[in-house]
Amino acid sequence: MSSDSMTSPFLEVRGVSVTFGGVAALTQVSLDVRPGEVTGLIGPNGAGKTTLFNVISGLQRPDKGEVQLVGRDVTKLGPHRRARLGLARTFQRLELFGSLSARENVQAGLDARRDKGGDLTAQGLLHRVGVQADADRQVSTLPTGEARLVELARALAIDPKLILLDEPCSGLDDHESQLLGGLLRELADEGRAVLIVEHDMPLVLDICDRIIVLDFGQVIATGSPDAIRQDPGVQAAYLGAANDPEAS
DSSP states (O other): OOOOTTSOOSEEEEEEEEEETTEEEEEEEEEEEOTTOEEEEEOOTTSSHHHHHHHHHTSSOOSEEEEEETTEEOTTOOHHHHHHTTEEEOOSSOOOOTTSBHHHHHHHHHHTOSOOOSSOOHHHHHHHHTOGGGTTSBGGGSOHHHHHHHHHHHHHTTOOSEEEEESTTTTOOHHHHHHHHHHHHHHHHTTOEEEEEOSOHHHHHHHOSEEEEEETTEEEEEEOHHHHHHOHHHIIIIIHHHTOTTOO
């Protein structure tokens, strides 16, 4: 499953800190994401996961620290420059053109590529994520789960090296989530790096090579799924609550 541990990371985050109004959202966060791996980023609501995604993708400038993508310091580069280096992202709140069809949304991603070569097509990408039957439907009429898959297809349109997925299973049923998990493993096996924020812990534990745990804006653990599952600190901070049906 996992790539050679000596493989150079596609993404390196070093000592990143972010504050909002004097409140620390991230404190000295460091991590790396390697090609050929699915890496999970988990933690309670408010732990700083989306803020970290915003820093990685260029939507949030860190107060301290740096972000490197494929060996290049991109800390001061905007989202479009990072996309050209091979970073794609989906969002917790859907970011699609609601008045356009699924095919048109994915075609917009293809049209935005600087390199127009390759054999990727909108229909082919929709087929890969399993929503080819909805190609001509207006996105605003799709169920949330299917719309998330359209957003993933559009992200794949740039043929990314690194894919950030923010709660991609939200709105999917168990079968759809399992199919998505299989697709993410395929993408990693093709040599891409996948970083996923997801609350579906059985899925995360099943598909991830490594898991990084955030709590109160700090990394409290990094390791294999088995190591994370057995970590007392992680159980206290997150896994216990995640498995409690009464937890919010």
